[in-house]
Amino acid sequence: MPAVEMVGVSKTYRRRGGQPFRALDDLHMTVQSGGVHGLLGPNGSGKTTSIRVLLGLVRPDAGAGQMRLLDRPVPAELGGVIADVGALVETPLFSPGLSGRMNLRLLAEAAGVSRARIEECLDLVDLRDRAGDRFKGYSLGMKQRLGIAAALLKAPRLLILDEPSNGLDPAGIKDVRELVRRLGHDGRTTVLVSSHLLGEVQQMCDSVTILARGRQVASGPVAQVLSRAGTGDVRVGVPDPAAAAAVLAAAGYSVSPAPDGQVLVHGSPAPGAITRVLAEHGHYVEELVRVTPDLESAFLAITGAQA
Numbered sequence: 260m261p262a263v264e265m266v267g268v269s270k271t272y273r274r275r276g277g278q279p280f281r282a283l284d285d286l287h288m289t290v291q292s293g294g295v296h297g298l299l300g301p302n303g304s305g306k307t308t309s310i311r312v313l314l315g316l317v318r319p320d321a322g323a324g325q326m327r328l329l330d331r332p333v334p335a336e337l338g339g340v341i342a343d344v345g346a347l348v349e350t351p352l353f354s355p356g357l358s359g360r361m362n363l364r365l366l367a368e369a370a371g372v373s374r375a376r377i378e379e380c381l382d383l384v385d386l387r388d389r390a391g392d393r394f395k396g397y398s399l400g401m402k403q404r405l406g407i408a409a410a411l412l413k414a415p416r417l418l419i420l421d422e423p424s425n426g427l428d429p430a431g432i433k434d435v436r437e438l439v440r441r442l443g444h445d446g447r448t449t450v451l452v453s454s455h456l457l458g459e460v461q462q463m464c465d466s467v468t469i470l471a472r473g474r475q476v477a478s479g480p481v482a483q484v485l486s487r488a489g490t491g492d493v494r495v496g497v498p499d500p501a502a503a504a505a506v507l508a509a510a511g512y513s514v515s516p517a518p519d520g521q522v523l524v525h526g527s528p529a530p531g532a533i534t535r536v537l538a539e540h541g542h543y544v545e546e547l548v549r550v551t552p553d554l555e556s557a558f559l560a561i562t563g564a565q566a
Contacts, residue, residue: 400431
């Protein structure tokens with residue numbers, strides 16, 4: 260059973276005195292249950308709008324598509340499924356003068372959640388030791404983790420996080436990344452996390468959907484999406500890069516200079532063949548490394564093809 264399904268969903272914003280803006284354009288997206296699914300795209304690609312539409316915070320265009328959360332149609336049955344969904348969509352609103360624990364206690368009492376669950380959530384986000392400190396003294400990363408703890412209070416089957424690493428320093432980004440991976444692999448929760456940070460998505464997600472201009476342009480396991488960028492170039496280190504590049508070009512290879520003074524050979528060449536050609540012309544390889552495609556190169560290849 261997919262955790263999230265969106266079929267043909269559109270959302271158009273009417274701008275006073277301006278042209279209508281279509282934030283979602285016939286969007287199709289499926290998030291399978293289990294693990295961490297990344298929703299990837301540049302700012303303005305429709306990530307936040309798609310999440311807000313799913314959660315009933317924004318209405319989609321009338322008659323445009325269908326949506327399901329945990330196999331329940333939304334928005335028609337949102338009230339019946341929302342208890343199984345936790346979300347952190349915007350900067351969490353907590354009382355700055357109260358402790359992290361007390362802020363969670365107020366939310367838990369409103370939701371009918373036990374105090375024992377509060378402590379469990381504090382443990383999950385590694386905030387137990389600072390739970391007695393006032394919220395206003397928290398770092399941005401700690402505030403984000405407390406927001407995730409709040410989203411976890413009801414032990415949701417689906418956790419939706421919109422740009423949870425936004426604005427964090429490297430240490431905070433690492434903390435959130437490790438937390439998201441841990442939550443997505445506990446066997447109980449599916450995590451849908453949006454981000455414009457390609458490297459972070461690659462490190463913490465099992466699968467990914469790439470959006471561009473409100474439409475899905477790629478989706479699948481991260482390894483599968485990476486394959487869209489090819490199997491990678493080969494970086495060759497030789498004493499005389501310019502001469503070696505000329506030899507390889509004469510032999511029919513596509514080459515370009517690498518930023519570190521080495522030679523990049525494109526088109527997924529066989530490393531052994533490169534070594535042989537260079538040796539035959541008196542150039543002996545000091546280093547030869549296949550460059551593994553990353554999500555950034557795949558993203559550029561995919562979105563470039565869609566332009």
